[in-house]
Amino acid sequence: xxxxxxxxxxxxxxxxxxxxxxxxxxxxxxxxxxxxxxxxxxxxxxxxxxxxxxxxxxxxxxxxxxxxxxxxxxxxxxxxxxxxxxxxxxxxxxxxxxxxxxxxxxxxxxxxxxxxxxxxxxxxxxxxxxxxxxxxxxxxxxxxxxxxxxxxxxxxxxxxxxxxxx
Numbered sequence: 001x002x003x004x005x006x007x008x009x010x011x012x013x014x015x016x017x018x019x020x021x022x023x024x025x026x027x028x029x030x031x032x033x034x035x036x037x038x039x040x041x042x043x044x045x046x047x048x049x050x051x052x053x054x055x056x057x058x059x060x061x062x063x064x065x066x067x068x069x070x071x072x073x074x075x076x077x078x079x080x081x082x083x084x085x086x087x088x089x090x091x092x093x094x095x096x097x098x099x100x101x102x103x104x105x106x107x108x109x110x111x112x113x114x115x116x117x118x119x120x121x122x123x124x125x126x127x128x129x130x131x132x133x134x135x136x137x138x139x140x141x142x143x144x145x146x147x148x149x150x151x152x153x154x155x156x157x158x159x160x161x162x163x164x165x166x
Contacts, residue, residue, distance in 0.1 A: 003028050004061055005140055006090035009154055011040075021045065023156050031057045032163060033149065035156055049163040052147045063139045064091050070098060070136055073129045077102040080123055087153065089133055105130050106153060 003026050010022040020040035027033050031054060037046040064070065070091050081104040089100045120127070141151050149158040 001028050001030055002092060002094075003090065004057070004064065004092050006088070007137065007151070008086075008088040010086040010088070011084075025151060025156055027052070027057070027060060029057060029061070033144075035158075050149065050158065050160050051163045052144070052149070056143050056147050059143045060140050061093065063136060063143070065093055067132065067136045070132060071096045073098060073100055073133060074126070075100055077105065077126050077130055077133070078123070079104065079126055079130060080119075085154070089137060091136065100133055102130065102133070105134065 005027045006025065008022065008024040011020045022038050022040075022042075024036045024038070025033065031052045033050040033052055035046070035048045035050070036044055039045055075098065077100060079102070084104040087102045087105045089102075091098050091100075137153075144151055148160050150156070
């Protein structure tokens with residue numbers, strides 16, 4: 001058993017109007033989804049386990065395998081932002097894995113906003129890598145949505161029953 005995908009959103013001390021909680025999601029190759037909500041001190045506030053179908057696990061694995069260039073992305077993405085939300089992505093198959101750290105990664109730059117030439121000169125390669133990471137991430141989110149698990153860069157929610165009920 002191994003994790004095929006992980007995501008963590010970690011807010012800095014002054015992010016989102018004082019909300020400094022973070023969350024982690026891990027999906028293993030058997031279909032177990034682990035969700036953990038933490039406070040700023042990394043104390044666990046909530047821990048939940050869910051189960052997704054083998055078909056969804058296969059789709060997530062296929063997304064990662066079809067985007068194998070994800071394993072070549074820099075392990076630290078620098079878009080010039082050093083505060084706000086830290087984003088950690090982990091992608092894995094049975095041969096390789098990659099942990100990627102970024103700050104304030106989002107796709108708003110693709111919403112018709114003009115990109116300054118100076119920015120592209122300094123961060124153009126980073127921007128291409130961020131877009132690849134986000135493309136793979138959002139494809140995985142789309143698979144999870146069909147399982148009634150809703151995740152984006154800042155939120156995780158579901159009304160599914162937990163895998164382990166005490």
